[in-house]
Amino acid sequence: MTHEQSTFGGTPVTTVEELREIIPPPLDTAANKVRPALHELDRQWLAASPLCLVATSDAEGNLDVSPKGDPAGSLVRVLDDRTIAIPERPGNRRTDGFLNVLANPHVGLIFVIPGRGDTLRVNGRARLVRDAPYLADLQVRRNVPVLALEVDVEEVFHHCSKAFLRSRAWDPETWDAESVPRRAVLAHTLERPEQTLAEVEAHYGPGYAETIYG
Structure with missing residues (x-):
C-alpha cells in the first residue's frame, strides 16, 4: 500500500484542488501572519518558554520530533533577530534530530508556555555548533552545554489556542x-x-x- 492508498474505506485526497474543496483557503489574517524575523514580543515569548518541540527530517524524508526542556530563560538563546540557539543537554545519546540536521538543515520548532494555549512557531535552517562563547551563559546546575542547535529563522508566527482548548491540556480536571x-x-x-x-x-x-x- 502506498501513501495514496487506503484499505480502510477512506477516499484519498491527492491534489491541492481536492484539499481546498474540503478546507477553503485561509483568511488573510492567517495567511499573512508569517514574519521573517523575531519581534520583541517573540523574544519575550522565547524567554518565558521552558519547552520546545523540534521537528527534523533526514535526506530521505524520515521524520523525528524531539522535546527540549530547560528552565525558562535557559531553553533558548536569541543571538539576533534572525538567529536562535538551543543548547544540548544530557540524554539517551541517540541524537536522532542532530543526525537529521547533518543531512537536512530544515527544522520546525514549537515553543510552549505552560498554561497558554497559543504557541510560537519557528521554521528555519539549523546547524550544530560547539565552542560557542554563549554556551557558558546557558549553564544549568553544573551543566554547561557542549553543543547547540543554531537556527537561522526563516518563518516565525504565533499559533492560536484551538488545539489546547479542544484537548483541555492545561485543565487539571482532565489529567x-x-x-x-x-x-x-x-x-x-x-x-x-x-x-x-x-x-x-x-x-x-x-x-x-x-x-x-x-
Whole structure:
C-alpha cells in the first residue's frame, strides 16, 4: 500500500484542488501572519518558554520530533533577530534530530508556555555548533552545554489556542496520569526486558530528577 492508498474505506485526497474543496483557503489574517524575523514580543515569548518541540527530517524524508526542556530563560538563546540557539543537554545519546540536521538543515520548532494555549512557531535552517562563547551563559546546575542547535529563522508566527482548548491540556480536571502504565513499566516491557521491574523502578525513582543534567 502506498501513501495514496487506503484499505480502510477512506477516499484519498491527492491534489491541492481536492484539499481546498474540503478546507477553503485561509483568511488573510492567517495567511499573512508569517514574519521573517523575531519581534520583541517573540523574544519575550522565547524567554518565558521552558519547552520546545523540534521537528527534523533526514535526506530521505524520515521524520523525528524531539522535546527540549530547560528552565525558562535557559531553553533558548536569541543571538539576533534572525538567529536562535538551543543548547544540548544530557540524554539517551541517540541524537536522532542532530543526525537529521547533518543531512537536512530544515527544522520546525514549537515553543510552549505552560498554561497558554497559543504557541510560537519557528521554521528555519539549523546547524550544530560547539565552542560557542554563549554556551557558558546557558549553564544549568553544573551543566554547561557542549553543543547547540543554531537556527537561522526563516518563518516565525504565533499559533492560536484551538488545539489546547479542544484537548483541555492545561485543565487539571482532565489529567489522568494513571491512564497508561507508569514509565518504569513501559521501559521494562519495551526497552529493558533483561532487567527486573524493581531495577527499572529504582532507575526511575526519586533520584532520577537529580540526574537530568549529568
